[in-house]
Amino acid sequence: MFGFAPTAKAARVLEDETRMVSDTVAKLLHEWSRPDRPPGDWWQLGPHATVVVDEAGMLGTHDLHRLMQLARQNTWRLVLGGDPHQLQAVGRGGMFAELCSAGRTIELERIHRFVNPWEAAASLQLRHGDTRSLDTYEAHDRIVPGSIDQHLEAIATYWSECRDHGQSLAITTTRNEHVDLINDRIQAERWERGELDRSRRADTADDIGAWVGDLIATRRNNRTLHTSAGQFVRNRDQWLVTAIDGHGDITAARIDGGGVVVLPAEYTRDHVRLGYAATEPGNQSDTQDRSITLATGSTTGRGLYVGMTRGRQANHVLVVADTDDLSAARDLLERVITCDRADVPAVTRRAGLAGLTVGDRSNETLRRWLEVADLQPTPPQLRGIEID
Secondary structure, eight states: OEEEEESSSHHHHHHHOOOOOOEEEEHHHHHTSSSSSOOOOHHHHTTOEEEEEHHHHHHHHHHHHHHHHHHHHTTTTTOEEEEEEEEOOOSSSOOHHHHHHHSSOOOOOSOOSSSSSHHHHEEEEEEETTTTTTHHHTTOOEEEEEOOOHHHHHHHHHHHHHHHOOOOOOEEEEEEHHHHHHHHHHHHHHHHHHHSSEEEEEOOOSOOOOEOOEEEEEOEEEEEEEESOOOOETTOOOOEEEOOTTTEEEEEETTTTTOOOEEOOHHHHHEEEEEEEEEEHTTTTEEEEEEEEEEOTTHHHHHHHHTTTTTEEEEEEEEEEOOOOHHHHHHHHHHHTTTOOOOOOOHHHHHHHOOOOTTOOOOOHOOOOHHHHSSSOGGGGGTTTTTO
């Protein structure tokens, strides 16, 4: 059995939780498309191998098509796992949801993540875009309205409280600028508490900078940088900074015990950011003790569902609003839940259009619909982003 995922972080989670050595789908496809040599030994897989793909909903249509071609050619068993209601691919996607809808699937009968049974039930309502889920979250004080400044202060305090009690916290938001604001505020809170050594600073890609004691995230795979445990540096790995030398090189320990690595100053400047918060795609594969989601008008139903299902014990949503009125926060969340920017594959559109009669659509309109539904490959600039 071999494990793969669309992102390096999801592959790491799959590997840690199943003890199955895992890598990215992009790397597998890259190895099998090289004109200069056959795939490396590990990526050969061999006939009748079982290929497990986690977070398959994030696979682009082009990559999924190529993966299925390889499976047929090499008689692999292909196992796709994921949630069709979570985030989809960056490029053209939606095929996993179509396969779940039109094919045979195996679904969990019971949710295992949450400590509180009510939260498991509410998450299913949220998953299906049911705004009645907000009644349950509100009844348990999980919805907090306020300004961005109020929320930044609350998030920083909550992060410190969770850390002091030995609990992990997933902080999720939609926009990168809000990730940076959260990271900057938590860093300031930690400095005020005397938890950071500010005698030496390392430049980072977010222009915030890192100090000894900071939590950072590597944002690019680098297979030439290995930890003391022999593992290469992956995109979205989280690290604790233990030392910074005079050149700006960072010595960091992976927070899950995966060893220690030295990150060169050049890599740090280009591909390291503070790691206290992340966008929804960055946290989709995470499971932590608790979670906070910062929701704004740009948040989607899928993004909210991802953020509000990261924590085992508690999940809170902080709604950015001009007022502390809970009803205003409810109104915004209701709009968020009903906002689904899912990609609909061409095969799904064709299946729907096949049932239309001439009386439903004119021939010219139908022709235009079919043109819109034509499948386009993922743009080259969006392919292979997890290969390096």
